[in-house]
Amino acid sequence: MQIFHPRADTIARVVFVSLGAVPTLLLFLGYMIMRSPYITGQDLVREQPVPFSxxxxxxxxxxxxxxxxxxxxxxxxxxxPPTGTCMTCHSQIWTNAGMLAPVRASLADDRPLRWRRVxxxxxxxxxxxxxxxxxxxxxxxxxxxxxxxxxxxxxxxxxxxxxxxxxxxxxxxxxxxxxxxxxxxxxxxxxxxxxxxxxxxxxxxxxxxxxxxxxxx
Incomplete structure (x- = not known):
């Protein structure tokens, strides 16, 4: 009387190979994720209070x-740079530009702009x-x-x-x-x-x- 199906040997081989391959694959994926821009921040643009170019x-x-x-x-x-550095020029040019409103408010309120570190x-x-x-x-x-x-x-x-x-x-x-x-x-x-x-x-x-x-x- 046959206890195991004829394909049981193949299934067992696949299981044993997977026991070694899956951890290796997981380690490789972890390594790739750690080097990805998601972790390193490379090439990501962070939102700033002013779109400084x-x-x-x-x-x-x-x-x-x-x-x-x-x-x-x-x-x-x-x-x-402190806001005063920006206003060295922008007190004379682009004085009413909408995108520079946070700069003018920073100077008026004597509060520094909160730039996000890149x-x-x-x-x-x-x-x-x-x-x-x-x-x-x-x-x-x-x-x-x-x-x-x-x-x-x-x-x-x-x-x-x-x-x-x-x-x-x-x-x-x-x-x-x-x-x-x-x-x-x-x-x-x-x-x-x-x-x-x-x-x-x-x-x-x-x-x-x-x-x-x-x-x-």
Whole structure:
């Protein structure tokens, strides 16, 4: 008397294979989700109190990054411009523009605009703008071509792996200090040679750049 169906052996094989394949698939899916824009925030545009266009102000008008982000060369934080900086121009031009009503209200009420952070690193990550600028890392390396962004977005993943890739081999991302704020800067043909030269000039040593305490303090 036959106890098991002829297909039972096939079913058993499928079950055993699934026991190994399903956990592997779940781990792979989890890995992909953790690297997706849903988690990293890459390419997402966040709603702001005013639709500020870097494309217009930087790309069109040629305003230097440091005009608004005044502390980027001296401090850990690049700084967010106060309303007074905006009104330096907008007290004279586009004075009645509807989209600038929050700016005028901010000045009248002496209350800062509540901008939403686009590049929002976790609290346990230490990042210092000043040291990166001093070592020749351009704004566009981390922030992308903001002069071509009608609305600000996060151009790169900013994951731990992405940062470590640069800390292990920073040479390809270095440029002369006078070019740090140039959005249109393009790497030269002798990038490898320039990178090695700048590593020496800027006294960059990679031995401890991947130490945990470098970014987690």
């Amino acid at each position: 870097h494309e217009h102000h930087v790309g069109g008008l040629g305003i230097d990054c440091r005009y608004c982000h005044t502390s980027v060369e001296q401090a850990r934080f690049a700084g967010i 590049h929002n690193l976790p609290d346990y990550v230490y990042f210092d703008h000043a040291i990166h600028v001093a070592k020749g890392v351009g704004c566009s390396t981390c922030h992308g071509r903001v002069d071509q962004m009608p609305l600000m977005r996060q151009a790169v993943p900013l994951t731990m792996g992405w940062c470590l890739d640069c800390h292990r081999d920073p040479a390809p991302n270095l440029r002369p200090r006078e070019e740090v704020f140039d959005m249109a800067w393009a790497p030269p043909k002798n990038l490898d040679e320039q990178g090695k030269r700048l590593m020496g000039e800027y006294h960059i040593r990679t031995q401890h750049l991947t130490d945990c305490s470098t970014c987690h303090r």
